[in-house]
Amino acid sequence: MASFPSYKAAITLAILLVFLNSSSAQLSANYYSKSCPNLFGTVKSVVHSAIQNEARMGASLLRLFFHDCFVNGCDGSILLDDTSSFTGEKGAIPNRNSARGFNVVDNIKSAVEKACPGVVSCADILAVAARDSVVILGGPDWNVKLGRRDSRTASRSAANNGIPAPTSNLNALISRFNALGLSTKDLVALSGSHTIGQARCTSFRARIYNESNLDTSLAQTRRGNCPRATGSGDNNLAPLDLQTPTNFDNSYFKNLVNRRGLLHSDQQLFNGGSTDSIVRTYSNSPNTFESDFAAAMIKMGDISPLTGSRGDKEKLQEFPLEVTTTFIGLLELGTVDLDRLPLT
Ligand code: HEM
Numbered sequence: 001m002a003s004f005p006s007y008k009a010a011i012t013l014a015i016l017l018v019f020l021n022s023s024s025a026q027l028s029a030n031y032y033s034k035s036c037p038n039l040f041g042t043v044k045s046v047v048h049s050a051i052q053n054e055a056r057m058g059a060s061l062l063r064l065f066f067h068d069c070f071v072n073g074c075d076g077s078i079l080l081d082d083t084s085s086f087t088g089e090k091g092a093i094p095n096r097n098s099a100r101g102f103n104v105v106d107n108i109k110s111a112v113e114k115a116c117p118g119v120v121s122c123a124d125i126l127a128v129a130a131r132d133s134v135v136i137l138g139g140p141d142w143n144v145k146l147g148r149r150d151s152r153t154a155s156r157s158a159a160n161n162g163i164p165a166p167t168s169n170l171n172a173l174i175s176r177f178n179a180l181g182l183s184t185k186d187l188v189a190l191s192g193s194h195t196i197g198q199a200r201c202t203s204f205r206a207r208i209y210n211e212s213n214l215d216t217s218l219a220q221t222r223r224g225n226c227p228r229a230t231g232s233g234d235n236n237l238a239p240l241d242l243q244t245p246t247n248f249d250n251s252y253f254k255n256l257v258n259r260r261g262l263l264h265s266d267q268q269l270f271n272g273g274s275t276d277s278i279v280r281t282y283s284n285s286p287n288t289f290e291s292d293f294a295a296a297m298i299k300m301g302d303i304s305p306l307t308g309s310r311g312d313k314e315k316l317q318e319f320p321l322e323v324t325t326t327f328i329g330l331l332e333l334g335t336v337d338l339d340r341l342p343l344t
Contacts, residue, residue, distance in 0.1 A: 027145035027302065031124075036116035043125060046111050047132040050104040055246035058133035059197025060101035065130035066193070066300065067099060068123065070180065071162045073304040075151035076123035078159075079105060085153070092159030097235060098200065105129065123148035127301050134297075137196055139248030140290035145301055166203045166263040170273045173265060180303050186296040188269055188278040192289055194240040195252035199262055201226035202234040207264045213271055215259045218242065222262070238262060250290075253283035 032039045050057045068078040071089055078095070079102065082088045089095055090102075105122070108129060112120050124146045131144045164176050177187040207214060208222045221242075227233045239245035240262050241252050252266075256279050261267035270279040282289035 027147045029143040029145055031146035032116070032120060035119045036112070038115050039112065039120060040128065042111050042115050043108050043128045044132045044136075046104065046108045047129050048136055050101075050107070051133065051136050055137070056196075056198060057101055057104060058137045058246070058248075059193075060099070061104060061126075061129045061133045062193055063197065064099060064101050064105065065126045066190070067095060067159070067163055068126050069300050069303045070164075070176075071159045072151065072155065074123050074127060074148055074301055075304075076121060076126065076148070077151040077154035079122050079126075080151070080154040087156040088154040089156055089159035092156045092163070094163040094165070095159060121148050121150045123150050131297070134248050134293075137246060137248040140294040142294035142298055145298060148304070164265065166199075166265045167206070168265045168268070170268040170271070170275065173268060174275075180300075182296065182299055182303075184275060185278055185292060186299055188275050188282065189289065189292040189296040190300060191266065191269060192250065192252050192282065192293055194261075194263070194266055195250065196245055196248055197240050198237040198245065199240055200234060201236040201238070202230070204238065204262050204264070205230070207262070207267070211264065211267075213259055213267055214261075218260050218262075240266070250282055250286040253279050253289065257283050 047058070047061065050061075064078060065074070067089070068074050068076060071077060078089045078099070080086075080088045081090065090099065105125060108125050109122060112125060124144075127144050127146065127148070131142060135141050162176075164173055168176075173187055174184050177184070177190075182190070204222065205226055205228070208219045208226060209228050222238055225233070225236045225238060241255060242260060242262075243251050243255075252261075253270075255261055256266060256270040259267065259270075261270070269275045282292070
């Protein structure tokens with residue numbers, strides 16, 4: 001039988017590992033209430049003027065948060081430029097010539113640094129800016145949970161593999177969302193983000209020329225500004241929601257019911273499969289969509305690099321001091337062997 005000290009160490013280690021694996025449990029809406037009381041007002045005013053300059057910017061900021069969270073968690077890694085030690089996410093296929101709003105995030109960061117230097121993470125700024133964008137464009141409000149740490153590294157290949165492509169079929173979409181702890185209902189609700197913003201011809205060309213589950217007059221219209229041949233016109237834009245691309249409403253779902261989804265992946269949500277009923281519900285009930293969307297955004301914001309695939313050893317440097325100290329204490333006692341920890 002194990003002796004008492006090693007039994008005690010095992011329990012301490014178990015508690016520690018549970019802690020390491022559940023950093024999202026630390027997120028809270030009032031995380032900066034003392035250290036940065038003006039955070040929300042500061043972010044909102046910069047987002048507001050950016051959207052006044054260009055209404056599409058709200059969509060772009062919302063998407064940045066999604067693309068951050070789906071690649072090793074909501075850790076701000078999408079914001080990192082390439083360095084000598086890693087190739088960043090900005091140049092990954094889903095982001096290149098597509099992700100935008102980085103200058104607005106820089107402006108928010110400067111304003112926040114002025115108000116409370118060295119306190120607020122960029123990952124949290126993305127979460128607040130996404131919420132503010134939705135609210136300013138007429139969508140639901142929610143309490144954003146905060147307290148994320150920023151990553152010091154980024155991965156282009158993780159971005160290429162982790163962010164779903166517009167060519168994805170329903171099963172692929174469901175399994176990618178499920179793998180991150182998001183349900184099929186979350187997938188449909190979050191896809192309602194495509195009620196705002198624009199897509200490039202290259203993202204929907206195959207659909208408007210080859211697919212039959214598409215309203216013929218929409219196909220005709222979109223072909224007008226998206227030539228069949230690749231190359232020319234690749235970056236020509238079309239609204240994801242043909243009627244109200246700067247209003248956060250439920251018209252995306254009405255479009256899907258009428259076979260007017262712009263992306264292949266959009267129309268997959270209403271194509272005779274298991275998600276048809278959810279789409280129909282949201283198309284009839286803006287309130288249900290809004291509350292499911294807000295709940296799903298909070299869940300997406302909980303995706304953390306330290307859950308699922310866990311953190312790498314470098315991430316230990318970013319743990320709160322007391323955890324790091326306990327851990328180092330156990331290492332010194334010889335009760336923890338770093339090489340045997342499942343932190344790969
Ligand atoms: C379900 C899987 C999804 C796929 C396959 C997908 C794919 C895409 C694609 C291809 C574009 C157009 C990019 C371009 O052509 O430059 C786009 C735009 C956009 N996506 Fe998604 N997306 C998905 C889910 C989401 C989610 C979950 C959100 C937010 C929570 C989101 C928010 C947006 C927004 C707001 C835009 C417009 C951005 C702008 O105008 O700058 N998408 N998406």
